[in-house]
Amino acid sequence: MRCDEFGNAVHDLGRFAALDRNTREEALAHAQSCNRCAALKDAVEALEANLASLALEDESSGPPERVEAALRAAFRANRPRVLRTPWRTAWAWSLATAAALGIGVLAWQEWRPAPKGPAGKGGAPEEANVQPAPANHSAPQQPAAQAAANPASKSVLDASGFLPLPYEAAPAADEQADVVRVKIARGSLAAFGLPVDGERADELIDVDFLVGQDGTPQAVRLRD
Amino acid sequence: MRRREDLPEDDLLRLAAKGDEEAFVCLYRRHQGAIYRYALRMTGSAGSAEEITQDVFLVLAQQPKRYDINRGELGAFLFGIARNLARKHWEHARPEISLDAEAGDCPAPAAQLPDSRAGDPGALFAREQTAALVRAAVMSLPGDYREVIVLCELEEKSYEEAAKLLDCPLGTVRSRVHRARALLMAKLEVLRGHSRRAIAR
Numbered sequence: 001m002r003c004d005e006f007g008n009a010v011h012d013l014g015r016f017a018a019l020d021r022n023t024r025e026e027a028l029a030h031a032q033s034c035n036r037c038a039a040l041k042d043a044v045e046a047l048e049a050n051l052a053s054l055a056l057e058d059e060s061s062g063p064p065e066r067v068e069a070a071l072r073a074a075f076r077a078n079r080p081r082v083l084r085t086p087w088r089t090a091w092a093w094s095l096a097t098a099a100a101l102g103i104g105v106l107a108w109q110e111w112r113p114a115p116k117g118p119a120g121k122g123g124a125p126e127e128a129n130v131q132p133a134p135a136n137h138s139a140p141q142q143p144a145a146q147a148a149a150n151p152a153s154k155s156v157l158d159a160s161g162f163l164p165l166p167y168e169a170a171p172a173a174d175e176q177a178d179v180v181r182v183k184i185a186r187g188s189l190a191a192f193g194l195p196v197d198g199e200r201a202d203e204l205i206d207v208d209f210l211v212g213q214d215g216t217p218q219a220v221r222l223r224d
Numbered sequence: 225m226r227r228r229e230d231l232p233e234d235d236l237l238r239l240a241a242k243g244d245e246e247a248f249v250c251l252y253r254r255h256q257g258a259i260y261r262y263a264l265r266m267t268g269s270a271g272s273a274e275e276i277t278q279d280v281f282l283v284l285a286q287q288p289k290r291y292d293i294n295r296g297e298l299g300a301f302l303f304g305i306a307r308n309l310a311r312k313h314w315e316h317a318r319p320e321i322s323l324d325a326e327a328g329d330c331p332a333p334a335a336q337l338p339d340s341r342a343g344d345p346g347a348l349f350a351r352e353q354t355a356a357l358v359r360a361a362v363m364s365l366p367g368d369y370r371e372v373i374v375l376c377e378l379e380e381k382s383y384e385e386a387a388k389l390l391d392c393p394l395g396t397v398r399s400r401v402h403r404a405r406a407l408l409m410a411k412l413e414v415l416r417g418h419s420r421r422a423i424a425r
Contacts, residue, residue: 011402017382018398047409050358051377057355058378061270063260063277070278071252072245075285079243 001030006037010044162210162219165192177218180209192220233298241288252281255299258379259306265374266310268363276309303389307371314367361411369404376401 001009009027012018019027031041187201206223228236228250239247259280264273280302283290291301362373375386376397383401387394 008402011405012398015382043409043413044405047405047412048377050354050412051373051408053351054355054358054362055378055380057352058261058264061261061264062257063274067256067274067278067281068249068252071281071285072249074282075240075245075248078286079245 001026003030003034003037006030006034007040010037010041013041013044014048160221162208162221163194164219165194165217176213178211180211180217181223182207182209189220192217194220234293237288237291237293237298240284248285251284251298255302256281258299259302262303262374262379263306263310265359265362265378266370267313268359272313276306276313279309280305300389307389311367314370358408358412361408364411365404365407369400369407372397372400373404373408377405 006027009019009023010031013024013027031038183204183206185201186203186205187196187198189207190196190201208221208223209217210219210221212218228239228246231239231247231250233251233254236247236251240251256277260273260277263276264270267273267276283305284302291298295301362370362378365373371390372386375381375389376383381389383394383397387397390397
């Protein structure tokens with residue numbers, strides 16, 4: 001290694017990551033053989049010690065506490081409004097929520113469908129595609145219902161086309177019943193104990209249910 | 225729930241942006257030491273260092289959106305602000321001492337530089353004296369050389385870290401450090417009253 005090369009490397013002898021191993025070893029070997037470069041190495045080391053002394057002197061220095069106090073004040077002055085008056089925001093949201101709830105309740109009360117016949121109760125399958133047909137479901141006195149007053153109601157039901165549901169007893173003699181017309185999937189009839197053609201199970205059909213006073217469907221009539 | 229002191233910086237920044245004062249103070253306490261020391265070593269004045277530190281964090285308090293997390297770490301962002309403020313300070317300060325100045329022009333007392341490696345009871349005093357003389361020598365350097373000495377020698381940053389902070393090539397940082405060291409050795413040699421001089425490159 002030449003003296004000019006040593007002059008470049010000497011400043012990085014104290015930085016292990018700045019010199020590769022070979023260059024470091026060559027530089028140290030050169031300093032042992034050259035008095036001028038050895039003196040330079042001593043001067044560099046003395047400088048490094050002096051700089052380390054200065055670094056140590058400043059190590060624990062920091063700004064006084066008044067700086068933090070001033071910054072806190074500046075931060076508060078610049079803080080977003082939403083946090084400065086949280087109570088206002090909470091109050092506004094509470095009012096808005098209450099208003100929305102009130103409107104929702106009124107709307108539901110105003111527009112909710114009138115309670116239907118209990119087609120949805122009892123044995124009507126919930127998973128069926130039940131679409132209430134626009135036809136009437138408020139005919140309390142259908143021939144089949146009138147016939148229900150007859151002790152031979154079962155046979156009368158048969159005659160009117162209504163099929164008594166298997167799990168239900170025949171309507172009582174004086175029981176009033178409603179006819180409720182709905183559109184359901186053909187396969188839903190299986191839930192009432194009636195036979196269903198599997199290939200046509202998804203077809204929507206119009207059916208009439210004879211619904212007793214307790215809301216239980218007691219007979220069904222296919223409209224198709 | 226984690227203490228704020230344990231939260232990562234991006235969480236603290238998010239909280240501070242929403243107005244959480246303690247989150248902002250956590251960020252300040254994490255970085256205030258490094259910013260203050262840099263400003264002190266660049267300006268040589270505790271008053272100026274205090275002012276610069278406050279101004280740096282005022283930017284964070286009042287203009288938090290100036291910091292873009294995708295562009296780098298918060299420390300580097302704060303350092304950039306401190307650097308600009310320190311530059312303005314030294315550009316308006318009294319002219320730096322010429323590199324060819326004689327010993328009598330040096331602002332430091334023309335005293336024998338004590339050996340800071342002494343193990344006697346006066347070692348603390350000797351260290352303080354040494355620090356004052358070396359600080360004066362560092363302050364006498366031109367701004368670009370002073371900056372690399374502060375970062376690479378006093379803050380112990382690698383050449384790579386300094387190059388990133390200064391936004392200049394690594395080779396430039398290295399050559400400035402070598403040149404700055406040669407200048408410092410010359411200054412300190414003068415202070416020691418030695419006859420021989422360090423090789424300046």
